[in-house]
Amino acid sequence: GQSLEQPSEVTAVEGAIVQINCTYQTSGFYGLSWYQQHDGGAPTFLSYNGLDGLEETGRFSSFLSRSDSYGYLLLQELQMKDSASYFCAVREGPAAGNKLTFGGGTRVLVKP
Amino acid sequence: DVKVTQSSRYLVKRTGEKVFLECVQDMDHENMFWYRQDPGLGLRLIYFSYDVKMKEKGDIPEGYSVSREKKERFSLILESASTNQTSMYLCASSTPGGQYNSPLHFGNGTRLTVT
Numbered sequence: 001g002q003s004l005e006q007p008s009e010v011t012a013v014e015g016a017i018v019q020i021n022c023t024y025q026t027s028g029f030y031g032l033s034w035y036q037q038h039d040g041g042a043p044t045f046l047s048y049n050g051l052d053g054l055e056e057t058g059r060f061s062s063f064l065s066r067s068d069s070y071g072y073l074l075l076q077e078l079q080m081k082d083s084a085s086y087f088c089a090v091r092e093g094p095a096a097g098n099k100l101t102f103g104g105g106t107r108v109l110v111k112p
Numbered sequence: 113d114v115k116v117t118q119s120s121r122y123l124v125k126r127t128g129e130k131v132f133l134e135c136v137q138d139m140d141h142e143n144m145f146w147y148r149q150d151p152g153l154g155l156r157l158i159y160f161s162y163d164v165k166m167k168e169k170g171d172i173p174e175g176y177s178v179s180r181e182k183k184e185r186f187s188l189i190l191e192s193a194s195t196n197q198t199s200m201y202l203c204a205s206s207t208p209g210g211q212y213n214s215p216l217h218f219g220n221g222t223r224l225t226v227t
Contacts, residue, residue: 008152035216041220042218042220042221043202043216043218044218045215045216045217087154087155089155091213099143099170100157100216101157101171102147102156104152104153104154105152
């Protein structure tokens with residue numbers, strides 16, 4: 001089975017940098033994804049790491065170390081609109097129907 | 113833009129009722145998924161389907177069944193609703209992905225309350 005651990009909540013001020021860590025134990029691993037969900041909204045895709053290293057998309061970056069079963073999402077220049085829940089998710093690969101197993105989510109609260 | 117539409121935003125049902133949650137996607141995606149979301153537990157996979165009339169159990173299939181008669185539609189069925197099935201239900205779709213990542217596209221969810 002799959003098990004993912006991430007902090008439950010993080011609070012930071014506007015303009016700050018937040019790092020959300022995700023560790024996983026999996027029986028199959030194809031890549032690590034990150035999703036953002038605002039209160040009352042649908043989860044939306046943010047980033048994906050299939051290989052070790054850093055992926056940058058604007059103010060957000062995601063990192064993966066397969067040997068450490070560890071990844072993180074880095075939110076830079078925090079804005080109020082970044083207040084949301086962030087989920088890491090392990091992708092099991094095409095043979096498993098591309099299904100994702102999600103962590104419990106990290107609620108990020110951005111204060112003025 | 114991919115659109116995944118869930119038929120109801122809020123639903124209230126009684127214990128023992130048979131409940132149907134409907135999901136339709138408009139992007140000709142092969143894969144469709146049903147998750148439930150509970151505070152602190154993240155999203156847990158109930159069932160998924162990678163083709164018409166195909167279905168695979170996820171991590172928590174007990175008490176649920178699914179139907180996929182057409183490619184664009186994936187239904188979740190609660191055979192006999194129980195209070196512990198009170199939750200937010202999220203439908204999602206994606207292409208198969210193959211070697212490359214294929215993001216999930218989620219609907220807005222159905223908040224089901226079983227009394």
